[in-house]
Amino acid sequence: MRLRLALSVLFASLMGVFAVACGDDNDTKPSSDGAAISGEVVVFAASSLTEAFTAIGEAFTEEYPDAHVTFNFAGSGDLVTQITQGAPADVFASADDSNMTKLIDAGENNGDPIVIAKNTFQIIVEPGNPKGIADLADLADPDLIVVLCADTVPCGKGASTILANAGVTVTAKSFEDKVKGVVTKVTAGEADAGIVFVTDVIAAGDAAEGVEIPSGLNVISNYPMVVTKGAPNAAAAQAFVDFVARAQGQAILALFGFLAR
Template identity: 50%
Template sequence: MTGTRRLRPFALLAAFGILAAGLTGCAAPAGTASTSSASADGLEGSITVFAAASLTATFTELVDAFEAEHPGTTVALNFAGSSDLVTQITEGAPADVFASADTKNMTKLTDAGLQQRDPVDFATNVLEIAVPPGNPAGITDFADLAEPGLQLVVCAPAVPCGSATAAVASAAGVSLSSVSEESSVTDVLGKITSGQADAGLVYVTDVQAAGDAVEGIDFAESGEAVNTYPIVALKGSAEADVAQAFIDYVTGSAGQRVLAAAGFGAP
């Protein structure tokens, strides 16, 4: 698996807790809030979240905030293309939560009966053309991606961004010829930023997250393929309470603010 975020040790927090317990006269006065390092709701446990590559920046931020709010928890992240993640899960990879970049791959998981309950939609996304700074190829619209000799990179058809690309091309009546089909949007961006391609099709959020490394070009046809992102807790999780609490955080007001700031649409 790629893109794993390591669990962080909490030995220092435990040591502080022992020290505080050994001190006298330090109890919080009546009517004041406790400053214990433990979560107020007592939530504890470690989970692993498998998430679509286009969620890398937002879920990393959300995990930091979630762990800060629930100090007894740790969350490991594994990012890849949604189709690859489903394959890993169905083949027995240990995971507690799955967040997909489309409903098609989530359906593969639910058809296999691997969910604890029904998935919940938490975001939407659309495609945008990504080009190197300065736009050397002079691309202005979607039709320009079919120009002969253009070095175009797209996602593979099995990946949500690849499926969206095919849908947009069909709706626009444009035949695309790519030099490479990648397994995730991050791989497409890598081809652009490394100078190996003139253009690529990724999500609006990926262009925003890339900052000055790429330029984004909106196109009217992007509305023909709006991807909906669902999330679900997986059956057999040893930390079902933590898994559901993380899902509630992503779908709640705090999570939705982070996702909106990154360019995601409402579910």
């Protein structure tokens, strides 16, 4: 799985280069001041972006060899707290709009955020789906151990909206503080099912499986990104944001299950 993903990332990078070479993408404009982009870019990104952004960081430094990217992956809420308390971030990428709003309310943004990706939800089950969970209504079975995210985090808000849309009442055994907590409970075999982002199911590899949620009931979550006000390296920060928004960055995000922005 890892190897396959690595190869795919390589392929996507090549595709991106190809797209640039052919000039068939209006978004694609390698910055003319490419040579000026150098130094460290510190990216504070939501933990659900960990795998995708790590790959994008590598592609970015290939295009701008004088720059290097340092990541701080954590829950979006924690990252906002760190930035408002003075942590030296150049870029902030949030897993939802509300945490981005918090950052903007604190006046820590430089310019308007752009949505770099969207994410949607799946039911996560054990490999092979031993409980035969086919849809949201199945989650109401009291014999199932269902674990959800707490309402305080984006995946929890999404899950309650989805269950309300479906008119299903679920008695969860636990409300996890982060989406990876739900993933861990399912991959460890303690829980039978949970509701998580599609990207989390993909990141779990062979340890879990996803069950689709009909788009009419599903929630789409935005991933906004912005350069921070106090960015020590604003030029490189903007270059990184642009890079993520361009074809190559988008192709890598798509590989990890994110929807186009």
